[in-house]
Amino acid sequence: MTAHPPTRRIAFLATCGLVLALAMGCGGGPETAYGTLRGSSLNGTGAFAELLRSQGHEVRAARRLTDETAGWSEVIVRFAATPGPPGRDEAGWYARWLTQRPGRSLVYVVRGYDAEPEYWDRVLAQLSGEDQPERRAEAELRRGRALRWANRLPPAAEKPADPGAWFSLLPAVEPPATCKALGGPWAQGVDAQAAAIPLRQAIRDEPGRTTALLTGDGKVLAAEWRVEGGGDVLVLASAAFLLNLPMATPARRPLAEQVADWIAAEPSRVAFVEGLDPLGPPRGPRTLLELVEDLPTFRWIAVHLGLFAVVAGLARAVRLGRARREPPPGAGRPAAHAEALGELLAQSRGGPAAAREILGAYRRWRSGDETTERSS
Structure with a gap:
């Protein structure tokens, strides 16, 4: 297997959401939205997308299979919201896309796993029956x-x-069984007991047309084939080692790395197709949060705008404490005192003449003339 220097970083990112969720205990429960690139859902795909980015791939989310998606992407990763194979129209879109340009590849992940039961298993393992x-x-x-x-x-x-x-898929197993043994090229070096891959529906084996890359208890979990005149297709029976919570399990992470290695040896443009019906009617424009998640360049712009908004908000924030009196007009200008005195003197009964007399008496007093007159 190819070495992945940033594996610790991916493990850290995948584990952070789990640790925070476990720290919250039972109140409200975890976020469980399936197949979303954003947020910290147990069933999200952010950790796997980060793994691809660490290998140099450019990753975006797409909610519809459009001409824009077809022209931009070199790899499509489809986390299907429904069990079973894709619909006929959706499969036809993939077939046309795969044959329009050489080197394209498709990863189709069947809906056959949910991480929430494993989350509650971990919560129960941390709770004491006597104390809580x-x-x-x-x-x-x-x-x-x-x-x-x-x-x-x-x-x-x-x-x-x-x-x-x-x-096609084999009949579903209810409840899903945990694979006791793993086989195939991808199983080398993987501890099957520690990985504990749950399996609900396996892929029907078709020797000669498809190649099994991973099996669980003899049943196909991952298979690949080449489209005639087009690119390669990888089908996974479930996302049991690709979603956020599974990637926080060290024993399952090597399987996610195998999928990343399969996608492309060189950096490529990868579109994560989400949603129930990618060929359905268009939805509204992307929100600001979606733009921040999808476009790294816009992410930095949003960060700067957010910092400016915080600074502006603090500058206009209400000042707390005892209010101070407004200083009287001209309190910091010495000449204002003489001007104020002149205005008061002008308002005396004698008018300006009396004011001049008062000022003259003040000057004589200051110069000592008045004292001399009185002594004489």
Whole structure:
């Protein structure tokens, strides 16, 4: 396997969200949105995207399969929101895209895993039954609900892609079984017991057309094939080692690195396709948060704008403490005292003449003339 110097950094990023979520305990529960590049969801794809970025790839999120997505991307990673193979129309779009330009590749991740049950397992492992019985009971209740995640999945495509050109799945196992043994080229150096890969639906093996890269208990978890006249396709039975919480498990991280190595040897433009229906009607414009997440250049602009906004807010903030009296007009100008005295003298009964007389008497007093007169 190719060495990955930034593996510790990826592990740190993948673990941060888990640590913060566990520290919160049971209150409110974790974020569990599936397949989203943004946020700190247990089922998010941010850690895997960061792994690709560390290898030099440029990663963006796309919610629709458009001409813009087709022209920009060299690799498409589709975290499907539904179980089973893609719909016929979606598969046709991928086939056309793969054959329009050489060197393109597609990673299709079937919806067959949810990280929330494992999250509650970790919460329960940290709680003491004697000291926190109420929190343990709540965590067990939430874990029981999370185990029924498959019942809440969206329905599979009504018109699935041709299995002869794409793939098909074996019947689902309920509840998902944990693979006791891993096989295939990707399993070298992976501790199957520590990885504990859950499996709900395996890929149907088609020797001669597809190549199995990873198996669990003899069932195919990852397979690849080449589209005639086009690029390569990698299908994963689930995202059990690609989402944020699984990538926080050291034993599963090498499998995520295998997927990253498969994508491309050279830095490429990678589009993460999200959402329930990528061929559906367009949604509204991207929000500011989405732009910050998708465009690194805009991210730095947003950071600077945010700092300026904080400084401006502090400058206009309300000053706390005892209010000070407004200084009287001209208090800092010495000449203002004489001017004020002149205005008061001008208002005396004698008018300006009396004011001049008073000032003259003041000058004589200051010069000593008045004292001389009195003594004589």
